[in-house]
Amino acid sequence: MDRLPVLFVSDLVVLPGMVVPIALDEAAQAAVDAARAGSDSRVLVAPRLDDRYASYGAIATIDRVGRFSGGGPAAVLRAESRARIGSGVTGPGAALWVEVEPVAETVSDHARELAEEYKRLVVAVLQRREAWQVIDQVTRLTDPGQIADTAGYAPYLSDDRKRELLETPDVETRLEKLVGWTRDHLAEAELTDKISEDVREGMEQSQREFLLRQQLAAIRKELGEGEPEGADDYRSRVEAADLPDHVREAALREVDKLERSSEQNPEASWIRTWLDTVLDLPWNVTTQDTADIEAARTILDADHHGLDEVKERIVEYLAVRARRAERGLKVVGGRGSGAVILLAGPPGVGKTSLGESVARALGRKFVRVALGGVRDEAEIRGHRRTYVGALPGRIVRAVKEAGSMNPVVLLDEVDKVGSDYRGDPAAALLEVLDPAQNHTFRDHYLELDLDLSDVVFIATANVVETIPSALLDRMELVSIDGYTEDDKVAIARDFLLPRQLERAALTDAEVTVSDEALRELAADYTREAGVRQLERLLAKALRKAATRLATGEEHVDIGLGDLKALVGRPRFTPESAERTTVPGVATGLAVTGLGGDVLFIEASASDGPAGLTLTGQLGDVMKESARIALSYVLSHAAELGVDPAVLDRQVHVHVPAGAVPKDGPSAGITMVTALVSLATGRPVRSEVGMTGEVTLNGRVLPIGGLKQKLLAAQRAGLTEVFVPLRNEADLDDVPAEVREALTVHIVGDVRDVVRGALEPAAAAESPGGTARATASVAA
Incomplete structure (x- = not known):
């Protein structure tokens, strides 16, 4: 073993065969001085490690000692061989001396093959840098160990990898590592070059396009076309x-x-x-939904009286979105996150104005799209761009008008959409109103996917039956069936009267309207589910009041006795008692596009061949109901106490107001009652109304629109109503004041209706009753 002073370096790793300049600090100067004094100018160069002492180093000879150009002391070292570092020993000078054991290298045939492969890779690296002189030096090397140690000059190897090579005495292992590292470096360099080439080509293409555009502009200018x-x-x-x-x-x-x-x-x-x-179009613009549930409910209550179901639905929608936001879940966009609500009910109940209130409660923009009378599918999906005057559809235009991708869009009068040779707009609405599809709505004009999943669509309709079933299935139905008399008075007091006072430029100090007058207007001057006619009458009364104020009066107090002079006589009076004074007339309940209504069905019999005549512009369903009713009465005459001979003549069933088309499966029990009343001579009780369909066996089938029908019964002054047994659950939707004002009989058999609706036999057999029955039968 030799004894050599140690020179630690921290900024590079010295491998055998390298010639490197070393800056001399105090410790390095001591090592150089010691080497020149006691070890034939040889020194052990080892890397300085933070976590341990180096186990290997390079034995180097000091070629020269001098200074750098900057004036600092330096030495040039020539590394000769690899050595294993032993224990420390004593030696002259202030340097650290250690025992070193030179490492003997053995070269196998595989090592020689690896050396040739590595030399080829190094040449490839150098060719990329065009270092031709270095390539000549590398190609002249033959010793595998020397070839491996040339990696000390490789700039693409980190100091850690070079230190790993220094501490690997086996030549074959060193070469295997170098071949793998160099291949990775070449692959990375090729990728980098490709990316740089693509970037350069892109820049050149942009410059080329700019130059061509300038040339094109110059050519157009010479041709007189201009840009x-x-x-x-x-x-x-x-x-x-x-x-x-x-x-x-x-x-x-x-x-x-x-x-x-x-x-x-x-x-x-x-x-x-x-x-x-x-x-x-506001592709990436959205508005922030309100997070205050109570404030949203306050807005809805301030704008509309009643309508609890739809208010609850909007509050639920806000509550769910608020919880999703609190938990960091996606709130905007995405499949099926929007809402599609259908507000169905008669005119004047506040469907359209409710959409504006919903937008205010949500803190969103509001857009109204009127669909009444639309027959062109392009109104929904847009026109193809190739057509003259092509425009996007109403949905895209609504989003553009709103200025955000999450507005409240009111699709007004969706039940009045028609179809002709230009397509079916209702079918085009299927994609718009389907929460599972409208995140990729495609307009024919745009031909781009438009995300409508966060739009709150609110559709309105008067009659649900005219809406295609496929379209109706995609919406959440919320029925607004109308207002009670108390509701109308409250709405008139809180909403209609202040608005009409403002429009007439009047104040509360100049005109007052009593609650009794408002109730009279709602009860005897209007008979509607909504409040439009009531508002018109209020406007008329206030115009009269403004005229009085202009002619000298200081204050106008509109009370119950002033209505006749201001708005005329009452237009509606209870007529059920008058209409049902003769046998053969029964009061039914129906639903029209204007809400619930009472329907009088008249029956008479005359001499002639047996048959049935139907008048009143009845639809096919009501005609079938009349035939079923007559068949039932004839086949169950004994049970009903009816003489079959009375009806075995020419029977005529008429529903007054013949200019109004009538149809629907709810008049069966009314027709049975009218026929039994005709045959027995017993009038139908004037305070009784009924609704329900009947079968040939006398079963009473369920009907729709029960709430609207009971509201109509209350408005008409009826006190008792017969409804089908299977509609009992629908009574929960009826306002409490209506249920208190009406006695509702739940029936499953039409015989129960007949027993409860007809006047007692004793009353019918009175002189007046007998005379009426005889007159009716003779008629």
Whole structure:
């Protein structure tokens, strides 16, 4: 073993065969001085490690000692061989002396093969750098150990890897590591070069396109065509706009077409229009929903009286979104996150105005889309761009008008959408109103996917039956069946009267309206489910009051006795008692597009061949109900106490107001009652109304619109109502004041209706009753 002073270096790793300059600090100077004094100018160069002492180093000879150009002391070392570091020993000078054991290297045939492979890889690396002189030196090397140790000069190897090579005495192992590292470096360098080449080509292409555009502009200028207006401006607008990636790509393609087209090209006009439409859409703009549930409920209550079901639905929607936001779940966008609500009910109950209140409660923009009378499918999906005057559909225009991707869109009068040779708009609405599909709604004009999943769609309709079943299935139905008399008075006091006072430029100090007058207007001057006619009458009364104030009166107090002079006589009076004074007339309940209504069904019999005559512009369903009713009465005559001979003649069933079409499966028990009343001569009780369909066996089938029918019964002054047994659950939706005002009989057999609805036999057999029955039968 030899004894050598140690020179620790921290900024490089010295491998055998390397010639390196070393800056001399105090410790390094001591090692150099010791080597020159006691070890034939030989020193052990070892890397300085933070966690341990080096186990290997390189034995180096000090070639020269001098100074760097900056003046600092330096020495040039020539590393000769690898050595294993032993224990420390004593030696002259202030340096650290250690025992060193030179490492003998054995070379196998595989090592020679690896050396040739590594030399080939090194040459490839050097060729990339065009270091031809170094390549000549590397190719002249033959010793595998020397070839491996040339890695000390490799800049792509880290100091840790070079230290690993220093501490690997086996030549074959060193070469295996170097071959793998160098291959990885070459692969990485090739990838980097490819990326750089792509970037350079992209820059060159951009410069080329810029040059060509300048040349094209010069050519157009010489031809007198000029630059197409706004071509460059559209490109800058598209690049600066906040657009989704797929929208930006499509817009840039159209800009390219615009730049290549001349002013004479008809495509240029519609390309500009299309680009303007795309750039005006709020692709990434959304409004923040309110998080205050109580404040939202307060807004809804302040704007509308009643309507608890729809208010609860909106509050539930807000509560769910607030919880999702609290838990960090996705709130905006995504499949099926929006709401599609259908408000169904008669006119004047507040469906349209409720949409505005919902938008205010949610803190969203509001847009109304009127669909009444729409027959062109392109109104929903838009026109193809190739058509003259093409426009996007109403849905896209609504989003554009709102200025956000999550507005409240009111689809008004969806039940009045028609269809003809131009398509079926209701079918086009299927995708719009389907929460599972509208996140990729595609308008024919845009031809781009539009995410409508966060839009709250509120559709309104008067009659649900006219809406296609497939479309109805995609919406959540919320029925608004109408208001009670108490509701109308409250609405008139809190909403209608203040609005009409403002429109007439009146104040509370100038005109007052009593609650008794409001109740009289709601009860005897109007008979509607909503409050539109009530508001018109209030407006008329206030106009009269304004006229009085203009002629000298200081204050007008509108009470019960003033209504006749201001708005005329009452238009509606209870007529059930008058209509049912003769046998053969029964009071039924029906639902129309204007809400619930009472329906009088009259029956008479005359001499002639047996048969049934139906008048009153009845639909097929009501005609069938009349035939079923007559068959039932004839087949169960004994049970009903009816003489079959009375009805074995020419029977005529009429529903008054013949100019109004009537149809629907709910008049069966009313027709049975009218026929039994005719046959027995017993009038139907004037305070009784009924609704329900009947079978040939006398079973009473359920009907729809029970709430609207009971409201109509209350408005008409009826006190008892017969309803089907299977509609008993629907009574929960009826307001409490209506249930208290009406006695509701739940029946499953039409015989129960007949027993409860007809006057007692004793009353019918009175002189007046007998005379009425005889007159009716004779008629």
